[in-house]
Amino acid sequence: MKITQAFTFEAAHWLPHVPESHRCRRMHGHSYRVELRLEGAVDPHTGFVADFFDVEAAFGPLLARLDHYCLNEVEGLENPTAENIAIWIWDRTKPLMPQLAAVTVYETPQSWADYEGR
Ligand SMILES: Nc1nc2c(c(=O)[nH]1)N=C([C@H](O)[C@H](O)COP(=O)(O)OP(=O)(O)OP(=O)(O)O)CN2
Numbered sequence: 001m002k003i004t005q006a007f008t009f010e011a012a013h014w015l016p017h018v019p020e021s022h023r024c025r026r027m028h029g030h031s032y033r034v035e036l037r038l039e040g041a042v043d044p045h046t047g048f049v050a051d052f053f054d055v056e057a058a059f060g061p062l063l064a065r066l067d068h069y070c071l072n073e074v075e076g077l078e079n080p081t082a083e084n085i086a087i088w089i090w091d092r093t094k095p096l097m098p099q100l101a102a103v104t105v106y107e108t109p110q111s112w113a114d115y116e117g118r
């Protein structure tokens, strides 16, 4: 069974490795959406793969490190592409949630990165 929980955060960033002429080299902001997908068996008693409240409690402190910050200033996110944000979240969430199967980071509703740990 797969379950997914979505979160949103607002943040500024700029991309240091694109050409000077690229508009994303300038500081700008996004309303990001993060989806955490968990996979596992449904507990026959609770009916849950995992309690959404527990997912929220585990991910909340990480989300707080991103929301309303300049992502380039967050340790490990010096090049804050959607891909690198997804990896950053995975690396810090997977140890807390072994059932984590994918992290999806939407930079805009039309563009996102999916990471499944490889
Ligand atoms: N593979 C990636 N490509 C790009 C990334 C990224 O993270 N991974 N990021 C950017 C910029 O962050 C850029 O800001 C993307 O947002 P935006 O310019 O708003 O994108 P749109 O083309 O959808 O904007 P419109 O104004 O709607 O045209 C660039 N590339």
Ligand SMILES: [Zn+2]
Pocket (backbone or CB within 6 Å): 013, 024, 028, 029, 030, 107
């Ligand atoms: Zn951007």
